[in-house]
Amino acid sequence: MPVISLQHLHKSFGGKPVLRDMSIDVDQGESLVIVGGSGTGKSVTLKHIIGLLKPDKGRVLVADQDITSMNDVELNRFRRHFGMSFQEGALFDSMSVYENIAFPLRRHTKMTEAEIRTRVEECLEDVHLHNVERKRPSELSGGMRRRVGFARAISLKPDILLFDEPTTGLDPVISDVIADLIVEMDQKLGTTTVTITHDMKVAFKIADRVAMLHEGHIIAQGTPEQFQACTNPIVEQFIEGRADGPLTDGER
Amino acid sequence: MITILDRIGSRFILFFEQTGIWFDAFWRTIAWGFRPPYDVKEWFKQMVRVGVDSIPVVFLTTMFTGMVLALQTFTGFQRVNAEQFVASVVSLAMLRELAPVLVGLMVAGRIGSSMAAEIGTMRVTEQIDALKSLATEPIQYLFVPRVIAGVIMLPFLCILGDALGIYGGYLVAVKLLKTNPVIYKQNTFQFLSMNDVWSGLIKAGVFGLILTLTGCVRGYHTTGGAEGVGRSTTNAVVSASLIILLADFFLTKILF
Numbered sequence: 001m002p003v004i005s006l007q008h009l010h011k012s013f014g015g016k017p018v019l020r021d022m023s024i025d026v027d028q029g030e031s032l033v034i035v036g037g038s039g040t041g042k043s044v045t046l047k048h049i050i051g052l053l054k055p056d057k058g059r060v061l062v063a064d065q066d067i068t069s070m071n072d073v074e075l076n077r078f079r080r081h082f083g084m085s086f087q088e089g090a091l092f093d094s095m096s097v098y099e100n101i102a103f104p105l106r107r108h109t110k111m112t113e114a115e116i117r118t119r120v121e122e123c124l125e126d127v128h129l130h131n132v133e134r135k136r137p138s139e140l141s142g143g144m145r146r147r148v149g150f151a152r153a154i155s156l157k158p159d160i161l162l163f164d165e166p167t168t169g170l171d172p173v174i175s176d177v178i179a180d181l182i183v184e185m186d187q188k189l190g191t192t193t194v195t196i197t198h199d200m201k202v203a204f205k206i207a208d209r210v211a212m213l214h215e216g217h218i219i220a221q222g223t224p225e226q227f228q229a230c231t232n233p234i235v236e237q238f239i240e241g242r243a244d245g246p247l248t249d250g251e252r
Numbered sequence: 253m254i255t256i257l258d259r260i261g262s263r264f265i266l267f268f269e270q271t272g273i274w275f276d277a278f279w280r281t282i283a284w285g286f287r288p289p290y291d292v293k294e295w296f297k298q299m300v301r302v303g304v305d306s307i308p309v310v311f312l313t314t315m316f317t318g319m320v321l322a323l324q325t326f327t328g329f330q331r332v333n334a335e336q337f338v339a340s341v342v343s344l345a346m347l348r349e350l351a352p353v354l355v356g357l358m359v360a361g362r363i364g365s366s367m368a369a370e371i372g373t374m375r376v377t378e379q380i381d382a383l384k385s386l387a388t389e390p391i392q393y394l395f396v397p398r399v400i401a402g403v404i405m406l407p408f409l410c411i412l413g414d415a416l417g418i419y420g421g422y423l424v425a426v427k428l429l430k431t432n433p434v435i436y437k438q439n440t441f442q443f444l445s446m447n448d449v450w451s452g453l454i455k456a457g458v459f460g461l462i463l464t465l466t467g468c469v470r471g472y473h474t475t476g477g478a479e480g481v482g483r484s485t486t487n488a489v490v491s492a493s494l495i496i497l498l499a500d501f502f503l504t505k506i507l508f
Contacts (some may be wrong), residue, residue, distance in 0.1 A: 052381050072280075073287075076389050084385035090378035104386040107289060152386070162385075 001194045002061075003028045003160065006050055009058035018044050019055070020216035029055060031186050031193040033203040035238065036213035042196040043087075045213065046164050049083050049194060051075045062160070080108060083153030083191075084162040088169075089145035091137035091152070097124075098133035101152045104252065108156060123151040126188070127181060143174040150181065154189060161186070163195040167202050179205040200239055204228070212238065214247075270346030270491075277391070277469045281399050284392035294397040302363050302398075302464070307412065309358050314413035317350055318342060318420030326429055335431065337339035339439035346450045351413035353500055355406060356459030360381050360492040365468035367398055368488035371471025372481040380472070390472065398464045406460030407453040414452065451507040458503060466492040 002025035007237060011019040026032045036042050047053040048060050060067050065131065067075060091100050092112040101120045104187045105111055124132070127147040146166060153161060166182060167175035179202040186193045187208070197203055203210050204224040211221035212235055220227065220235045228239065237245030325338045371394055374380050383390050418440060425431040470488035475478045 001491055047381070050385055060475075072389060076384075076387055078494055079385060079387040084382070086378045086382055086385075088377065090382035092374075092379055092382070104388075107386070135455060152382075156386075 002026055003063055005059075005061040006045070006048065007059045007061065007212065009045075009048060009055045009060070011041070011048070011053065011055050012032055019048075022213070022217045023060075024182070024211055024218050024221070026149070026192055026194055029190060029192055031183075031195070031206055031208045033207035033210050034194065034196045034213055034218075035200065035203050035210060036196075037198065040213045041216050042198075042213055045166055045192065046084075046162055046196050048163060049160075050079060050084055052127060080156060081159045082162060083156065083158035083160070085146065085149045085166060087155045087165045088142075089137065089149040091145060091148055093137050095137075096133065097135050097137065097140070097172065100137070100148060101155050104152065104156050119155060120151075123155050124148075126154060126185060127151045143170055143178065146170070147152050147181070150185065154185065159191060161189070161191045161193045163193070163197075165197055166195060167197060167199050172201075174200055175210065176205075177197060178202075182206045200241070214241055265364055274465070274469055277395065277472070278465060280391050281395045281465065284371075284389055285357045285396045285400070287392065290399055291393065294393070295400050298397045299405050302359065302401040302460070306355075306359050306362055306405075306409055309362055310355055310409050310413050311416060313354050313358050314346070314351055314417040315420040317354060318346055318417030320422045321345060321350070321417070322421035322424040324427075326425065326431075326433055332477075336435065336439055338431070339421070339436045340443045341412075342425075343418050343440045343444060344448060346417035346421070347414050347444070347452045349500075349504070351417055352406075352410050352452045352459060353496065354454040354462060355409045355413045355456060356469065356496045356500075357493055359402075359406065359409065359460070360463040360466075360496060361489050364463040364488045364492040365485045367464060368471040368474075369481055371468055372474035372484040373471075375472060375474045376477050376481060395465070395468045398468055399461060402460030402464030403457050404460070405459030406456040410453055410456035414449070435449035447507075451504075454507060455500065455503050458499060462493040462495050462499060466495060 004026040006024050008021060009019045009022040009167050010017070022041070022045060034042055036046060044053060048055055049062070051060070051070070054068055062078070062126050063081070067078060070078060084175070091097075092103065095103065098120055098124060101123050102116050105116045105119055120133070124130070127150045129144065130153065132140065132144065132148070137148070140148065167178050170178065182193070183206050184194065185191075193206075195203075195206060202227075207224055209221060210220050210224055210227040212227075213219075214234055220230050222230065227235070228250075230236070234246050237247050269391045321342050322338055326335060327336055329335050363479070380390050385391060422433075422436060422440070425436050426433045467488045470484040470491070474484040
């Protein structure tokens with residue numbers, strides 16, 4: 001029984017189609033990683049899952065509810081089930097790290113200040129950060145910003161976690177640390193997780209299932225092992241990161 | 253020929269599109285304003301930003317406008333021996349027209365632009381999407397406190413502007429042009445009615461709504477990185493000022 005079901009999504013921007021008949025399901029507790037080149041619609045797909053974008057055609061079902069037909073108020077309420085981490089962290093730069101993580105708790109729970117403090121500390125502990133509460137987002141490194149973003153995303157104990165390019169712009173070592181952290185969080189919190197990335201190493205590490213998005217729809221999917229053994233030339237070229245192949249025809 | 257028509261057509265479409273976006277935002281701000289949670293703390297923060305922090309600018313503009321108005325009308329009225337009306341002209345002009353419009357335009361430049369830049373930056377760094385992902389409607393969290401602050405604080409700034417403008421006129425007329433202070437004071441209030449005060453304050457409130465909402469809307473619809481933020485900031489000031497001047501005419505007609 002899928003928790004998230006994207007059904008025949010079509011989406012264009014300014015007449016340029018980005019998603020074309022894109023369909024994929026995500027099961028309860030599964031960690032799905034969607035890979036693909038730049039501009040293939042990975043971020044757009046993720047934004048459809050949480051209702052930040054509405055499809056031109058098709059349906060997005062989350063826990064059997066069609067979020068494409070919800071109004072602003074219903075959608076706003078429904079988003080409490082989600083935690084989302086953004087590419088550059090998207091931390092609120094007018095607030096400290098503490099305030100960032102406390103923000104959803106203050107708005108959506110009746111927790112006392114002491115309870116909020118405890119929860120913020122728990123969340124920071126979960127992402128292995130210490131003594132950063134008072135810092136401003138601008139004082140943090142890229143890796144630390146991502147982690148604070150993760151901490152903020154899990155503060156309301158969501159059922160579904162979405163990661164938008166969690167390791168882009170980080171060095172290989174920190175990327176690996178972040179990938180480990182995602183695996184750890186996924187296991188500890190038991191969430192359904194959807195990650196998009198173009199880093200295959202990260203993808204194979206955190207995925208129960210990998211799917212490849214190409215020209216607006218899924219062209220291959222399977223467990224990391226199946227995916228690596230895939231004979232589709234596009235997938236092979238992408239995994240190996242070769243310059244020659246069907247992905248780059250017409251560009252070279 | 254076709255290209256010219258094409259261009260005119262697309263300008264019209266853009267105009268109607270922007271008008272639609274503005275009124276849609278207006279409506280949604282009202283709707284979300286009545287829904288809990290109420291960010292009262294944020295409301296006060298914005299009120300300080302719009303109101304208190306704008307006092308120096310309002311002080312200088314309205315005071316000097318009052319002064320120059322007295323100077324100019326005196327020169328003109330002297331030619332027809334009507335110097336005694338300088339006081340009435342200054343007070344009427346300040347209350348009904350100059351204080352609200354000048355305050356509106358100055359605050360649009362100061363606050364409308366900074367709101368557009370702030371919200372525009374939040375848009376291009378995905379903080380707006382982050383707000384939504386945290387089940388927080390940006391209209392409610394960002395627009396509502398700013399618009400409330402504009403609608404409430406602009407009339408107060410306008411009262412301050414009224415007082416300063418009239419006082420500026422008094423200073424010039426009495427100290428510089430040696431008019432009789434008692435008669436000047438008397439003439440200042442002689443032809444005023446409460447309607448003059450109210451109409452100015454209502455205008456100021458409407459201008460407060462226009463400049464904050466325009467700043468928010470422009471920021472919210474920013475596209476294209478740092479350059480886009482710059483464009484939104486400029487657009488916010490230009491469109492807010494234009495809408496204020498247009499609205500001024502119609503409000504004057506209605507509130508006559």
